[in-house]
Amino acid sequence: MSNEPVVALKNATVEFKTEGSLLNPFGDPDVVRAVNDVSLEIGDREIVTLIGESGCGKSTLGRTAIGVQQPSSGSVSYRGQDIWAARSGGGTEISYSEIRPALQMIHQDPGSALNPNQRIVTSLSLPLRRWQPELSRPERMERIHALFERVGMQPAADFLNRYPHQLSGGEKQRAVLVRSLLLNPDLILADEAISALDVSLRVEMMDLMLELQALFDTSYLFISHDLSNARYIAEKSGGRIAVMYLGRIVEVGTVDEIINNPQHPYTKALRWATPNLYGDDEEQPPIRTIDVPDPTALPTGCNFHPRCPNAREFCVNQSPPEIEANDDGHPCRCFRADEDHEYWDSPPVSSDSDDTLSAGGDHQ
């Protein structure tokens, strides 16, 4: 194996265009930049967690990282090999048939990820039949059985013969996890993989993912909107947390850097939004508007300025570059991370209302 990261995104941008409407077929299409100039590397046996609100582009970024969504510009590579160059074929160092099984995915809703008309065993054999046709049927079954027992689905033969509706949510999620691991992938994209589970089952599922990671040397890109889950799995594995807002990664760092020394006001807002069992944090939300702006008409300057409690006039016009945080040097897209920035001489933006919160969402 090379020293190249499992997956590296370089200045990746993904744009989606809406079609012209029926009444105005030649109008300018709305462009949504779901992922905006993101660079991110995921190393061997590393867990990177990606957090942010719905619609911030975290799923699109995840899909781009495993090579199922083509970036509009920028590149995504697997162990140094550009995935889309390999996909279009032609004498690349690592072929696409090597890349595809190495990058796997678990979806949020395990119920719809399993064919309701097929027994679990059929759903699980398909990827092996497709990618490892040299395996005999007994060999395939042996591998599936061993892994099923490993994730605590015992007796495996009983579970494997059931249909998806005969399994609970947690059991279905385990079955899907097993399916993604059967091909011994290098990276698994877990897109809100535990969000549909009860709070009381999440720790168990994350522990299982960590156990299997140790066994298979897999990396995870773990997407969640819940900071406490992201922190749990990242801290237990020594991984990183990346915070995403409207297509950009606004802050990335170790658990300690993000949880204990957050620089970006958005990271702080997410931390506020994560209720703790113990502790009094009853104060008002540290955001000015509840709703996320319309992604087809992004705010000028820093995308977060209409909601940011610390926004100044400077933020309205200037988009913050990646700045190293003063204390520990983790990258962050907020002027406030730099103590000597001219942001500090700029006047605060005037709030539209006296309330701490206002009707936001300039949709339409």
Add this chain to the structure above:
Amino acid sequence: MSDPIFEVRNLNVSFAGSRGTSRVVRDVDLDVYREETLGIVGESGSGKSMLASALLNAVVEPGTTTGTVTYRPPDGPAVSVLELSEQELRRFRWEEIAMVFQGAMSSFNPVMRIRRHFRETLQDHNRNIEAGLERAESLLESVYLDPDRVLDAYPHELSGGMKQRALIALSLLLEPQVIVMDEPTAALDLLMQRSIVSLLEELQATHDLTIVFITHDLPLLTKLADRLTVMYAFQLIETAPVDAILYDAAHPYTRALLSATPDLDVAVDEMHAIDGTKPDPVAEIDGCSYHPRCPLANEQCVRTDPPSTSHSEQHTASCFHYEQAPAAVPIRGDDLAEADR
């Protein structure tokens, strides 16, 4: 303090199915106090949504509800909810008690503008439309929505969080006394959940509301509720003020649930999953329903279902061994309570 607006006694809900009868609410006794926020917490499939439906006599066919649910309005005689006629129920629901469900997405008719939802609600309950729509506008403003834009919008034009807030405004339109919310924030982002919770606190104060809030999300509930009741396997196993649950939980299941909850302030190795799996609704477990998973279970628990006993004032729990529970299932609240002393 003990001025109950709802008194629930010996409530049972069951469904006859091909595998036998599922008893999805079992022997529930519960008081809901006037103008409090009561949180009902439990894992999915513990029966909490059925309990909520039974409060409104809204259990769907072929389910059967037995027991008594008494509603005491601020003025006028007490109402026995399970004995109301269809017509009386129509008035009772939404005018006295409103319900907000998880899927705000499916609570609105997709081909009707939001305004018409408000207008029809007023019409059906014979209210003055003009005054009602004015009230709707101020309610929408109080949930941080722009009334002009939202009333003219179709449901699909609003984000999930906006729809959920519009639904909360709609539920308050006829000035109900009680609002029952079943996982109202589960499909939303944390930031939106937390914002809605602070908003509910304000609404409760302005409208003198009693709120029954049902969720599996214990941390969120502790930010909003005055009292919590914990549901396990279709029974209420512990009821107490929030702090008593957090710092002095008596039932081993409540304690296991607290330590299984991901929490930013707790060291990762102090969080533990709950052993075992939750019971089948068709299964009749002898004795305590938690005994197959409980570290303290002994012969007595296998034979006898523990009665609900008073642990302290306002704090009841159904466990024979609550005195040993802190040693067997430690929670972070133990140390914090100790440090306070």
